[in-house]
Amino acid sequence: MSIFMTLRIALKALGRNKMRTALTMLGMIIGVAAVIAMVALGSGAQAQIEEQIKQSGTNLIMVMPGNFSSGGVRMGGGNAVTLKTEDATALRDVPGVQYVSATTQTRVQVVAGNQNWSTNVQGVDVDFPNIRLWTVKFGSWFGDQDVRGASKVIVLGSSVANTLFGEGVDPTGQIIRVKNQPFTVVGVMGPKGQSSTGQDQDDTAFAPYTTIMKKLSGNQNIGGISVSTASADDVLEATEKVKQVLRERHKIGPGMEDDFTARTLEDMAATRTEMTRTMTSLLASIAGVSLLVGGIGIMNIMLVSVTERTREIGLRLAIGARGRDVLLQFLVEAVVISMFGGGIGIGLGYGLSWAVRTFMEWPALVPLNSVFVAVGFAAIVGVFFGFYPARKAASLDPIEALRFE
Amino acid sequence: MAQQPVISVRNLTRNYQLGEVTVRALRGVSFDVQPGEFISITGPSGSGKSTFMHLIGCLDKPTSGEYFLDGKDVAKASKDELALVRNQKIGFVFQGFNLLKRTTALDNVELPLLYNPKSGLKAADRHKKAMEVLAAVKMSDRHHHLPNQLSGGQQQRVAIARALVTNPSILLADEPTGALDTRTSVEVMGIFQRLNKELGITVMVITHEMDIAEYGTRFVRFRDGKVVVDQAITKRRNAEDELAALPPPEVDPEPAGAHAGGH
Incomplete structure (x- = not known):
């Protein structure tokens, strides 16, 4: 079965349970949005520091006693x-x-x-x-x-x-x-x-x-x-x-x-930039935890889905689906949830950063690479947490699956 | 008959391990099925008829013995090879229809074609093929209906069309009338008889009802994992004649809302 067909079947299956799909996606949406918003806050602060250094002059040398x-x-x-x-x-x-x-x-x-x-x-x-x-x-x-x-x-x-x-x-x-x-x-x-x-x-x-x-x-x-x-x-x-x-x-x-200290303003700012960067990674990792929780949500729902659709899986196996066809079908479903959730999460993350910039006057800045990282991470989460339920589905015995009530 | 048998099994056994106990579900079955036969398999529960059916359907592998399907040895085939055999040589019909929910009759019938790794059929060709077999079971006017918009008999006809769509060597039906009332049962058996007669499709029906078994050409009875009766059916029932003799249905078998969706 072609990957295009698999994708279509996955979309159909997800469409049959819109509410459940939406709620599962919500986990990913919040996770990705949190990561992007947090990184935006941190990068904004960093950019502000850099801007200030530029304004106060990058050609400064401060000499202090001691x-x-x-x-x-x-x-x-x-x-x-x-x-x-x-x-x-x-x-x-x-x-x-x-x-x-x-x-x-x-x-x-x-x-x-x-x-x-x-x-x-x-x-x-x-x-x-x-x-x-x-x-x-x-x-x-x-x-x-x-x-x-x-x-x-x-x-x-x-x-x-x-x-x-x-x-x-x-x-x-x-x-x-x-x-x-x-x-x-x-x-x-x-x-x-x-x-x-x-x-x-x-x-x-x-x-x-x-x-x-x-x-x-x-x-x-x-x-x-x-x-x-x-x-x-x-x-x-x-x-x-x-x-x-x-x-x-x-x-x-x-x-x-x-017995004195001569430092450029950049040296001094570098220390503070370093601090901000540490803070950013800290915030981003906390947000990353919510991404992880979103992934666990996907795994949970996929496991429920596999159990619920045991007969369907049995039928597919009976009419000639190979284990890997079933595995791919469920894996694609998980990845679709996580990628769609990731996509919406990016939008929400941008929205949040915009709100922070506008209403809290914090120079929140969404770095492009954080978007790629978030999407990549969402895909990995989908594959990682989708794999176990998908393998469970693929390894079902067709006879048992067809008898399942 | 000089023809090569569709199915040829020799000394087929199947043992299950249930904890310490070995259950010998099948104890050496030898059996040939010629093309065009309509075989009715009966037997009490635990007689091994379901196990036999699963082995014939390549859903399971025998513990020992030989199984040739269309002259090809499938007893020791790998899982993926068996999946291919199921896809191309066997059409399953189940008691509970097993149609995909919220999926049109047409899409349900097309499903086996999607799992055919080498057919590479285009969408249009798949539709055409599916519509052909839907016509063969007289369901082409309902191809856009969802399973819950169809009566039990109609659902089973869609399921038969799905079994036919890959041109299998044999149609395996496991209690195909178990969930249907008498009239619909006769209808469904009539379809099997017609496909068998007109298209020469080999049919194997498992049932525990004697009157259903009498629609076949050959009667096989299992007991304790062995074939105990294997004979031609002399007084064969004809579903078409019986249907004509039956009083017309009291209520419209078509459930309400059948026309609400679909088109």
């Missing part, structure tokens, strides 16, 4: 374990490096009139907006003299400006009090939105790092150095050179570990 990778064990005394402003200055001459900014930060209460707000004031250099690709909305960024003279000027993040002065108001020229010292607002940054970890990147303010160190925190050392290269292609090479320069400056001999 070595996070040495398991918390610091090197012995005598070595420079902190970053100094001179380190930042030295990095300007590294080939490939375009912009450098020393960074430091302190958490302070800012007061304007009767409004006050606790925020993170970042001490940075003139080139900081160029590094972060961040533009000023009102007023302007501070200049070189402000950094050299440790002027009390401040550029507000848009959230802080909105809180202190109200939405859309240009506060340039106003005086605000930071730790009881008067600072002149020279600008407001454009909105940047949430970071990939969910923080409001606009809840911040910027002042020259010299001002922070001398007037606010009193720190002698800087908190870090932000470096950007002219192009993303240079970033790995430049990172190596930055490390080399800092090792020389900190007199770290060969074989000794760095």
